[in-house]
Amino acid sequence: MKKLSFRVFALCLSLILAIISVPLATAAAASIKVTVNGQSLGTDVDPVVVNGVTLVPYSSLVTKIGGTLSLDNKTKKLTVKRNGTTVQLTIGSSQAVVNGKTVDIGAKVITKNGRTLVPFRFLGTAFGLWVNWDAASKTASIETKRTITHAMGQTTLTSVPKRVVVLVNGVVDISLTLGVKPVGAVESWVQQPWYDYLSADMVGVTNLGSELQPNLEAIVALKPDLIIGAKTRHEKIYDQLSKIAPTIYVSQLFEWKDNLQLAAKALNKESVANDFMNKWNKQVADIKSKLGSKANSEVSIVRFYDDGTARIYITGFAGSILDEVGLNRPKSQRDTNKTFIDLDSQEQIPLMNGDIIFDITSSNHGGDEFKTQAEWKKNPLWNNLTAVKKDKYYQVNDVTWNLSGGATAAKMMLDDLYFYLDL
16 A cells, blocks of 8 residues: 555656646746847747757748758758858758768757757857857847947958958967967967967968068968957058958957957857856956955066166056956056056166066067166165065066967966965
């Protein structure tokens, strides 16, 4: 009798769970919205989520994005054509054939109420569309073109770029951070052609020469579909570049967060950029929580030059990161209207004073910078600096702390702070 009662109870529980689970799954799917170029996509079948992958009705989307669709009922194959791209899908398969090449699409193609549903994000990969997911509003959005507002105005792209040329050191780093390998890029300031920390991912990339004077003929030969430059570097050649391919410019070389977002928007990598920034914010918060009394330390950033002079950086790439984690600067270095303070004489060494000094001297002028550094360090005024007395003077990686100016370089600088600050 006890066994029978238990079986009855188990059967009832299973039925209850089944009844509950169906409405919940339906509600979750029904709450998903799909927009194409900002307009809501009306369908007679709701999108569904399978193992974290959003699947949407295909026939409705194909029409909206300007494609054509045909179905072979015998083989269960769908063929979609748009702007020279042909995609073949098979119901029940998680693979597709794009222009003759087999690719994985993330989930199986399914049918629901007579409609075929395919992985939403696959559309972007196959047809060069901008595809994004907004978790807060549960909205899957698709754009067949995108207008990018940048330092020189606006540029409209008609497909997600695949052949990208990058003319800014910091954006070379950023493009790789986003998972996009450029077809051509300007060479690094040191460790040429590419900074050591980037070189493994830059194999096969065409060297376009100096950031100050990129090789236009080489750019033309690459047949790019997007060029990324900087107003402060390339303003005079914007019209020439725009005739080669759609061109966008960053406003500032070292505003890496803004540059990351600009590149991500153009390259359909906003989710990658958001993930990077979420991790960044957590690491910044962790450093702040661990600083304790060290947050009261005054930190200087200095650099020596080949002409016998030196410089104190107030803002800029490294300075902005130190500010973000909550480290103080010496009183004489708190003028937010200045990016740096030039020191023309060794008599000005006391202006470098701080509890900690980070030295970002680089060898990009042939190494004579280090001769200047050695000369200044012989001066008795140098030994009177607080950081020098406390053995808190550090020569750090000039590439990741200054020259690169990219997102991965910024992350590497944060990692360095854990080490140098004993966090």
